[in-house]
Amino acid sequence: MCGIVGYIGPNSATPRLIAGLRKLEYRGYDSSGIALVAPVNGNNEILLRREVGKIDALQRELDTHPLTADATVGIGHTRWATHGVPSVRNAHPHLSRNGRIAVVHNGIIDNYQELRAQLTARGFEFRSETDTEVLAHLIELNSADTLVDSVRAALRHVQGTFGIAVVSADFPDEMIVARRGSPIVIGSNGTETLVASDVAPIVPYTTSVTFLDDGDIAILTPGRFEIRSLSNASVSREPTSVDWDPGAAEKGGFEHFMLKEIFEQPEALENCLRGRLIEADGAAKLSGLRLEPRDIASLSNLVITACGTSYYAGLHGSYAFEQLAGIPARIEQAAEFRYRNPIVSPDTGVIAISQSGETADTLAAVREAARKGALVCSICNVVGSTIAREAGRGIYLHAGPEIGVASTKAFLCQVAVLNMMALLFGRTRRLSNAEGICIVRAMQQLPNLVRSVLAQNDRICAIAEKIAGCTDAFYIGRGYMYPAALEGALKLKEISYLHAEGYHAAELKHGPIALLDEHVPVIACAPSIPGHDKTMGNIQECRARKAPVIVIASEGDESVSAFTEDVIRIPACHEIVAAIPVVVAEQLLAYHVARLRGEPIDQPRNLAKSVTVE
Numbered sequence: 001m002c003g004i005v006g007y008i009g010p011n012s013a014t015p016r017l018i019a020g021l022r023k024l025e026y027r028g029y030d031s032s033g034i035a036l037v038a039p040v041n042g043n044n045e046i047l048l049r050r051e052v053g054k055i056d057a058l059q060r061e062l063d064t065h066p067l068t069a070d071a072t073v074g075i076g077h078t079r080w081a082t083h084g085v086p087s088v089r090n091a092h093p094h095l096s097r098n099g100r101i102a103v104v105h106n107g108i109i110d111n112y113q114e115l116r117a118q119l120t121a122r123g124f125e126f127r128s129e130t131d132t133e134v135l136a137h138l139i140e141l142n143s144a145d146t147l148v149d150s151v152r153a154a155l156r157h158v159q160g161t162f163g164i165a166v167v168s169a170d171f172p173d174e175m176i177v178a179r180r181g182s183p184i185v186i187g188s189n190g191t192e193t194l195v196a197s198d199v200a201p202i203v204p205y206t207t208s209v210t211f212l213d214d215g216d217i218a219i220l221t222p223g224r225f226e227i228r229s230l231s232n233a234s235v236s237r238e239p240t241s242v243d244w245d246p247g248a249a250e251k252g253g254f255e256h257f258m259l260k261e262i263f264e265q266p267e268a269l270e271n272c273l274r275g276r277l278i279e280a281d282g283a284a285k286l287s288g289l290r291l292e293p294r295d296i297a298s299l300s301n302l303v304i305t306a307c308g309t310s311y312y313a314g315l316h317g318s319y320a321f322e323q324l325a326g327i328p329a330r331i332e333q334a335a336e337f338r339y340r341n342p343i344v345s346p347d348t349g350v351i352a353i354s355q356s357g358e359t360a361d362t363l364a365a366v367r368e369a370a371r372k373g374a375l376v377c378s379i380c381n382v383v384g385s386t387i388a389r390e391a392g393r394g395i396y397l398h399a400g401p402e403i404g405v406a407s408t409k410a411f412l413c414q415v416a417v418l419n420m421m422a423l424l425f426g427r428t429r430r431l432s433n434a435e436g437i438c439i440v441r442a443m444q445q446l447p448n449l450v451r452s453v454l455a456q457n458d459r460i461c462a463i464a465e466k467i468a469g470c471t472d473a474f475y476i477g478r479g480y481m482y483p484a485a486l487e488g489a490l491k492l493k494e495i496s497y498l499h500a501e502g503y504h505a506a507e508l509k510h511g512p513i514a515l516l517d518e519h520v521p522v523i524a525c526a527p528s529i530p531g532h533d534k535t536m537g538n539i540q541e542c543r544a545r546k547a548p549v550i551v552i553a554s555e556g557d558e559s560v561s562a563f564t565e566d567v568i569r570i571p572a573c574h575e576i577v578a579a580i581p582v583v584v585a586e587q588l589l590a591y592h593v594a595r596l597r598g599e600p601i602d603q604p605r606n607l608a609k610s611v612t613v614e
């Protein structure tokens with residue numbers, strides 16, 4: 001949540017900051033701003049531009065009121081509001097009282113009210129409602145001989161989370177960045193140094209990036225940087241080489257990132273599966289887990305923890321582990337896990353799932369599980385992300401960058417990874433070679449299963465036209481189709497703003513069926529896998545209440561034609577993989593509904609890609 005970027009080098013900072021902010025816009029987009037250290041009449045000053053709305057609005061403001069091209073040091077921010085409404089005065093960067101220090105911040109200062117009261121008592125006047133402004137004033141109040149010492153002294157008073165970048169007109173040749181809980185990545189190509197909340201703004205300059213750890217503070221100068229600890233000890237962090245094609249984060253001719261990412265899914269799955277399925281052994285190889293068969297055999301239960309879409313992938317995973325490996329597995333919402341004091345022990349395996357690897361509640365769940373002595377592993381997409389690094393062992397999705405706020409290809413790859421993990425555990429525990437081979441072959445079909453749904457894009461668009469004017473919708477399914485129903489409803493609501501609920505097909509009659517009438521469509525996930533007949537009965541119940549029904553069914557299943565002409569087909573497949581093509585149909589349906597309603601699909605209101613606050 002919130003994106004920060006900084007540039008220090010020989011070139012004009014403004015276009016470089018704007019380009020960086022555009023790559024981080026997915027993290028928040030209610031307002032943005034930049035601050036430059038610039039020579040004005042022979043003296044250095046901080047120049048500021050901020051605007052409400054997306055980066056385009058900031059660019060227009062800069063076109064109208066340009067800043068000097070001579071400034072070669074600057075910081076920028078794109079905001080997802082936590083404290084204070086989206087407005088120019090609450091937009092970052094924030095300035096110190098004397099206007100000579102500028103700060104951008106991602107995270108939350110928990111004790112900001114206390115700090116604000118103390119600073120107010122000392123004569124500081126606040127211009128915003130944000131927690132961040134206290135930082136700018138604290139740095140001024142704690143002025144020392146060097147900027148890094150001032151920042152370090154200020155941060156001693158701060159409780160909460162931060163990733164910050166600070167520039168000062170009195171120290172025009174450096175920038176200070178620090179991290180506790182919110183990601184900070186640094187890269188330098190020998191002449192220019194950049195900092196950002198993720199690697200995307202840095203890769204055009206260098207593919208060698210360094211992730212700060214919590215408690216790190218760094219001094220950036222043109223072409224180099226030095227990392228120390230907040231207690232001023234010397235720190236060494238190994239750079240990571242980023243295997244990232246900068247073009248992968250462009251729309252590539254698609255109208256939206258979400259559509260591009262939906263259509264990338266066959267390739268994303270191929271990358272995710274590559275080298276991990278061993279057909280002859282009916283097994284999976286997942287070296288990042290660093291688990292020997294005896295480690296797997298010694299686990300007595302699994303807890304999967306995650307938020308949002310990743311939670312629904314985890315629910316699927318819990319079924320797969322129990323089915324294939326016979327190991328008790330449950331899913332727990334990460335915020336519940338972190339505060340509920342769950343029972344975990346050294347023979348509990350905790351699997352944290354997070355596309356971004358930065359979700360605050362999932363990260364806290366990882367720490368809680370580790371504290372309780374569980375064996376912790378992660379399933380993340382973003383390489384080098386905090387959850388991936390803190391879990392220590394885990395599996396990367398290799399889905400490529402996911403820019404659209406609505407998660408699509410990450411979900412599919414999460415399900416694929418969980419299936420492979422369940423297969424690995426199953427082969428260690430109770431699955432025969434023949435059964436394993438059957439699962440491997442089902443998994444190998446995945447890219448083509450997805451292609452067959454993508455080929456129905458026009459048909460799905462036509463179905464979307466029928467429901468785009470509705471105000472409510474239900475998704476139903478059972479077994480592996482239950483998480484698929486939950487995920488379908490989430491996709492629809494988050495990008496189309498149409499109210500949608502996912503229910504277990506059997507649960508509908510326990511209350512929600514009261515809401516059904518001819519205006520409330522029901523999307524039934526009903527491929528020909530175990531549970532199909534029962535779901536057909538539930539569809540009958542919906543039709544009896546005159547609800548229009550859209551069915552996602554297997555090819556050749558003519559029983560659905562009795563209920564509706566609106567059928568989306570998936571090829572016949574094993575139940576363990578059926579959720580994947582079904583969810584692709586749901587993604588396209590949600591996409592087209594949102595497009596027909598004219599909504600901003602890649603950046604839906606109130607949301608952010610990476611939820612780094614609890």
Ligand code: M6R
Nearest residue numbers: 308309310354355356359406407
């Ligand atoms: O990065 P994570 O997978 O931890 O994110 C978790 C959720 O915030 C995320 O899946 C969210 O629900 C998506 N916007 C759904 O499309």
